[in-house]
Amino acid sequence: MKFDNLYEELFYKSLRIRLIEKKIIELYPTDKIQSPVHLSIGQEAVAVGVCQELKTTDLIFPNYRGHAYYLARGGNLKEFFAEIYGKRTGCCRGKGGSMHLAGPEIGFMGASAIVASTIPHAVGAAMAARKLKKDQIIIAVFGDGATDEGVYHESLNFASLHKLPVIFVCENNDLAVHTHTSTRQAYKIFEHAAVYGLPTHYCEEGYDIIKVHEAFSPLVAEARITKLPQYIEIKTCRYLEHVGVNEDYDAGYRSVSEIEEWKRKDPLIIEKELIDKYQTTILAEIEDAVMFAENSPWPLLEDLLTDVI
Amino acid sequence: MNSSTDNNGLMKRFSGNILSYRESLFHAMDDALSINPHVVIMGQGVADHKGLFGTTLNLSSKYGTDRVFETPLAEEAMAGIALGASLNGLYPINTHLRVDFALCCMNQIVNLIAKYKYMSGGRFECPMLIRMVIGRSWGQGAQHSQSLQSFFSHVPGLMVLMPSRADSILNDYPYIINSYRGPVISIEHRLLYDVKFNIEQDSEYSSDKPLSSHLIRKGNDITIVATSIMVLEALRAAQYLLKNAGIECEVIDLNCVSHPDKEMIMNSVNKTGKLIIADTSWQAYGVCAEVCRIVCENSPNSLKAPVMTLGMQPATCPTAKTLEDYFYPNLQTLTDAIARIVCGKANHGIPLPDEHSMSDVYKKFKGPF
Ligand SMILES: Cc1ncc(C[n+]2csc(CCOP(=O)(O)OP(=O)(O)O)c2C)c(N)n1
Ligand SMILES: [Mg+2]
Numbered sequence: 001m002k003f004d005n006l007y008e009e010l011f012y013k014s015l016r017i018r019l020i021e022k023k024i025i026e027l028y029p030t031d032k033i034q035s036p037v038h039l040s041i042g043q044e045a046v047a048v049g050v051c052q053e054l055k056t057t058d059l060i061f062p063n064y065r066g067h068a069y070y071l072a073r074g075g076n077l078k079e080f081f082a083e084i085y086g087k088r089t090g091c092c093r094g095k096g097g098s099m100h101l102a103g104p105e106i107g108f109m110g111a112s113a114i115v116a117s118t119i120p121h122a123v124g125a126a127m128a129a130r131k132l133k134k135d136q137i138i139i140a141v142f143g144d145g146a147t148d149e150g151v152y153h154e155s156l157n158f159a160s161l162h163k164l165p166v167i168f169v170c171e172n173n174d175l176a177v178h179t180h181t182s183t184r185q186a187y188k189i190f191e192h193a194a195v196y197g198l199p200t201h202y203c204e205e206g207y208d209i210i211k212v213h214e215a216f217s218p219l220v221a222e223a224r225i226t227k228l229p230q231y232i233e234i235k236t237c238r239y240l241e242h243v244g245v246n247e248d249y250d251a252g253y254r255s256v257s258e259i260e261e262w263k264r265k266d267p268l269i270i271e272k273e274l275i276d277k278y279q280t281t282i283l284a285e286i287e288d289a290v291m292f293a294e295n296s297p298w299p300l301l302e303d304l305l306t307d308v309i
Numbered sequence: 310m311n312s313s314t315d316n317n318g319l320m321k322r323f324s325g326n327i328l329s330y331r332e333s334l335f336h337a338m339d340d341a342l343s344i345n346p347h348v349v350i351m352g353q354g355v356a357d358h359k360g361l362f363g364t365t366l367n368l369s370s371k372y373g374t375d376r377v378f379e380t381p382l383a384e385e386a387m388a389g390i391a392l393g394a395s396l397n398g399l400y401p402i403n404t405h406l407r408v409d410f411a412l413c414c415m416n417q418i419v420n421l422i423a424k425y426k427y428m429s430g431g432r433f434e435c436p437m438l439i440r441m442v443i444g445r446s447w448g449q450g451a452q453h454s455q456s457l458q459s460f461f462s463h464v465p466g467l468m469v470l471m472p473s474r475a476d477s478i479l480n481d482y483p484y485i486i487n488s489y490r491g492p493v494i495s496i497e498h499r500l501l502y503d504v505k506f507n508i509e510q511d512s513e514y515s516s517d518k519p520l521s522s523h524l525i526r527k528g529n530d531i532t533i534v535a536t537s538i539m540v541l542e543a544l545r546a547a548q549y550l551l552k553n554a555g556i557e558c559e560v561i562d563l564n565c566v567s568h569p570d571k572e573m574i575m576n577s578v579n580k581t582g583k584l585i586i587a588d589t590s591w592q593a594y595g596v597c598a599e600v601c602r603i604v605c606e607n608s609p610n611s612l613k614a615p616v617m618t619l620g621m622q623p624a625t626c627p628t629a630k631t632l633e634d635y636f637y638p639n640l641q642t643l644t645d646a647i648a649r650i651v652c653g654k655a656n657h658g659i660p661l662p663d664e665h666s667m668s669d670v671y672k673k674f675k676g677p678f
Contacts, residue, residue, distance in 0.1 A: 093431065123390050154383035
């Protein structure tokens with residue numbers, strides 16, 4: 001697809017992710033998607049901004065809130081829907097589901113539902129890239145909650161100590177499930193990361209695709225040359241409940257006015273003209289992918305014990 | 310794939326020699342680094358002046374600190390780093406001076422490494438070797454002595470090995486490192502490190518079946534299924550009982566604890582009708598229980614006597630020598646158990662070996678580690 005400018009391209013990619021996840025919301029009550037989903041609605045700009053300058057040979061290690069990254073990296077939409085439907089044609093043959101998407105062909109290195117667990121994988125992949133002299137950048141993506149975990153700190157230390165080509169991306173939506181960072185953390189995330197001796201950056205406007213792209217592309221450019229570790233924290237906002245497809249503002253753990261403030265600035269809500277321009281094409285693509293998933297076969301008994309060992 | 314033939318260079322090279330367990334580990338590591346440019350060894354103490362009990366000694370100077378390197382004391386991250394490195398083309402060998410320390414990376418081993426292939430529907434593979442060492446004797450105490458093979462074997466996705474001899478290492482490690490495409494946990498025994506073995510190229514251990522069990526002594530009266538150091542005790546008990554009571558023991562070295570050769574076990578038990586299981590760990594929910602399950606599910610009628618199991622006493626490992634001696638099974642308790650089953654009574658009248666504790670060889674073990 002051709003775009004008039006970078007903004008439209010980034011907008012299109014973000015809108016596509018939002019509409020895909022909205023389709024999931026629409027389908028959820030039918031119970032055709034029988035697994036937990038952690039949606040990125042509100043956070044799409046981060047994924048799109050981060051993935052924009054990556055090459056297919058670069059690797060990204062995401063987490064369970066990973067739809068946006070799978071899609072931003074160009075993951076196959078049919079295999080995506082088939083996977084969350086639990087079909088044999090899914091990107092993990094139905095064995096992974098929403099929380100464990102995998103796409104080696106797009107450098108999407110497998111998602112995990114254990115908080116912080118893929119951060120060391122990114123560091124290890126970066127170590128391999130260095131030792132095998134691969135021209136690769138490795139990205140670790142995780143939430144603010146992941147920085148509570150010990151393995152996060154162990155991983156930062158090792159990456160910095162060995163000067164590995166990895167960029168750490170913290171998506172700070174200020175929440176781990178229902179608990180705010182202020183209840184959990186005695187530190188400021190990116191300031192604290194700096195103690196490990198790697199350059200740290202902060203992007204406040206995670207709703208703004210251009211700002212995220214502007215903040216992140218210099219890191220990619222830098223990494224291509226220096227192959228050194230870097231860190232960025234990007235502030236963002238999760239619109240929906242932690243897991244599932246609903247809003248839960250009535251639960252009282254977060255301020256509605258704060259979310260509304262984000263929404264007022266969210267291009268995927270306010271840019272009506274661009275939405276109109278692209279949504280028909282995107283919706284058709286989505287229908288096609290959903291049909292593919294619907295018509296795909298289930299995994300069979302013979303699949304149960306394959307790929308165990 | 311039958312690759313032991315492609316990977317039996319070490320067996321060939323040392324055939325006819327006498328090698329200690331430690332030396333065989335060293336050669337396996339050295340050989341891996343020299344043959345396979347993707348191999349890296351990472352762990353605590355691998356590049357220091359002791360080189361992981363001598364098994365990686367000077368290898369970091371020989372191959373570079375890029376390939377054999379010290380890690381921070383960060384077991385979980387290092388296991389995860391090994392996984393990531395494996396996904397991106399390296400073959401990591403991650404080491405733990407004690408099994409107990411690996412508990413700090415159970416998350417990575419159980420939740421990630423074991424499941425990476427399955428949850429991606431086979432899109433990813435993570436070949437790697439995780440070596441960990443069981444401590445025993447000279448005051449190892451509660452947290453340097455655990456033998457946790459059942460923890461790892463319980464989880465689908467892991468291959469768990471307990472080499473009992475130098476030949477087992479020479480046969481299996483090259484295959485694991487150069488040909489096998491999944492994660493392997495090898496649980497080595499510290500007390501075996503200085504035990505010497507005759508390496509014979511045509512022994513049961515050089516068979517074309519890497520990662521399997523080995524029938525290492527034939528006999529008609531009883532089957533002993535043993536792991537790790539208990540294999541040596543089983544052989545000594547078998548010898549003693551043949552000499553002193555004419556009892557013929559069949560001994561199976563389980564070797565591959567996670568994937569034992571069930572057919573081998575059943576064939577033997579069908580023949581002898583009597584079974585004793587001697588493991589290095591606690592009996593409950595472990596190897597002893599698992600071997601019983603195999604027999605009960607396949608042919609419970611094959612048993613002519615109740616099964617007996619030997620392992621650590623159901624307590625935390627004590628430090629005091631007197632208590633430690635009670636804690637572990639030994640040649641005497643094993644011999645007694647065999648005699649009871651074969652004779653069908655407790656007062657079997659067979660004189661027991663008076664050696665109460667460990668064998669001469671490994672009694673020599675002087676810590677601290
Ligand atoms: C090790 C671990 N602890 C707890 C959980 C339960 N859990 C799932 S997601 C989550 C919140 C993580 O928050 P964050 O890292 O900020 O990511 P976000 O969900 O906000 O994107 C928690 C606690 C888990 N999956 N893994
Ligand atoms: Mg969060």
